Amino acid sequence: MEPASPVEIVRDERLGGVTLMLKRDDLIDPEITGNKWRKLRHNLGELRTGTLLTFGGAYSGHIRAVAAAGRRLGLATIGVIRGEEHLPLNPSLGYARACGMWLTYLDRTTYRAKHTPEVIALLRRRFGDFDLLPEGGSNAAAVRGCAELPGEITESFDVVCCPVGTGGTLAGIAAGLGPGQRALGFAVLKGAGFLAAEVARLQTEAYGTAPANWELDLDFHFGGYARVPPELDGFARDFEARHGLPVERVYVAKMLYGLYARAAGFAPGTRIVAVITGRPSIPAAPCADPADPAGLDTGSGSDGSR
Numbered sequence: 001m002e003p004a005s006p007v008e009i010v011r012d013e014r015l016g017g018v019t020l021m022l023k024r025d026d027l028i029d030p031e032i033t034g035n036k037w038r039k040l041r042h043n044l045g046e047l048r049t050g051t052l053l054t055f056g057g058a059y060s061g062h063i064r065a066v067a068a069a070g071r072r073l074g075l076a077t078i079g080v081i082r083g084e085e086h087l088p089l090n091p092s093l094g095y096a097r098a099c100g101m102w103l104t105y106l107d108r109t110t111y112r113a114k115h116t117p118e119v120i121a122l123l124r125r126r127f128g129d130f131d132l133l134p135e136g137g138s139n140a141a142a143v144r145g146c147a148e149l150p151g152e153i154t155e156s157f158d159v160v161c162c163p164v165g166t167g168g169t170l171a172g173i174a175a176g177l178g179p180g181q182r183a184l185g186f187a188v189l190k191g192a193g194f195l196a197a198e199v200a201r202l203q204t205e206a207y208g209t210a211p212a213n214w215e216l217d218l219d220f221h222f223g224g225y226a227r228v229p230p231e232l233d234g235f236a237r238d239f240e241a242r243h244g245l246p247v248e249r250v251y252v253a254k255m256l257y258g259l260y261a262r263a264a265g266f267a268p269g270t271r272i273v274a275v276i277t278g279r280p281s282i283p284a285a286p287c288a289d290p291a292d293p294a295g296l297d298t299g300s301g302s303d304g305s306r
């Protein structure tokens with residue numbers, strides 16, 4: 001299969017004997033970047049209805065990606081947002097709205113129960129029939145999309161690293177590895193120990209088994225989701241200056257920081273691929289004109305190649 005994104009080698013003496021490569025998933029598509037593109041690909045090919053409903057926080061990249069994909073493919077999209085409406089909309093929700101997404105809000109208590117039959121029934125009474133994507137887009141089809149990543153890497157490698165939010169990306173990458181290869185995920189949430197069971201659950205949902213070829217590192221959350229203390233920001237700025245990569249702070253910076261911190265712990269000669277899952281900025285609204293240059297799977301008999 002034609003790779004969805006290129007691999008670049010990083011030369012850096014601070015990594016000791018480790019070879020670092022970047023899988024530039026941030027370059028996949030200007031609007032549906034990185035792992036969001038991989039997670040949506042197959043989901044969009046399996047829709048029953050013309051309406052896609054999903055969940056997310058007020059800054060969710062998944063919400064933006066679904067909105068952009070809906071506009072491009074001519075689907076109605078509904079974003080169920082955690083918490084109260086704040087006007088004017090922040091740039092993330094403003095972008096989703098400009099793509100045509102209908103925004104609705106759930107108070108935090110109801111939002112916590114969002115995946116229960118009661119709340120889903122309530123949403124169906126209000127919006128009629130729809131296809132539902134879970135928060136963050138992590139389901140079996142998303143795992144299968146992310147499992148395509150390792151097979152695109154033609155260089156030899158031992159470890160693939162990625163940041164972890166809901167765990168779908170790590171679950172898929174690990175499932176797509178060959179014998180002897182491992183995946184290492186860096187959790188960006190504080191107290192994310194529950195995610196190990198979630199990764200295994202997602203793999204079982206997608207493939208019926210959960211291999212033991214991955215690890216979840218919980219030590220580099222830097223205080224919690226979207227927290228960017230000066231030490232992390234300084235590291236990211238330095239990395240940008242030395243390697244010319246725009247470093248997204250919420251996810252990518254924490255993975256890279258953790259990887260550098262752990263570099264000495266790898267056997268010399270270890271070859272590591274870090275997945276650059278996204279880019280720092282929110283695209284300017286409105287979205288591009290409807291068209292499908294990204295090759296998203298629309299179920300039209302595509303073989304999955306671009």
Ligand SMILES: *Cc1c(COP(=O)(O)O)cnc(C)c1O
Nearest residue numbers: 164165166167168169251277278
């Ligand atoms: C959403 C996102 C993630 C998290 O992916 P999960 O599959 O939810 O673990 C990682 N990196 C970036 C840049 C993201 O936007």
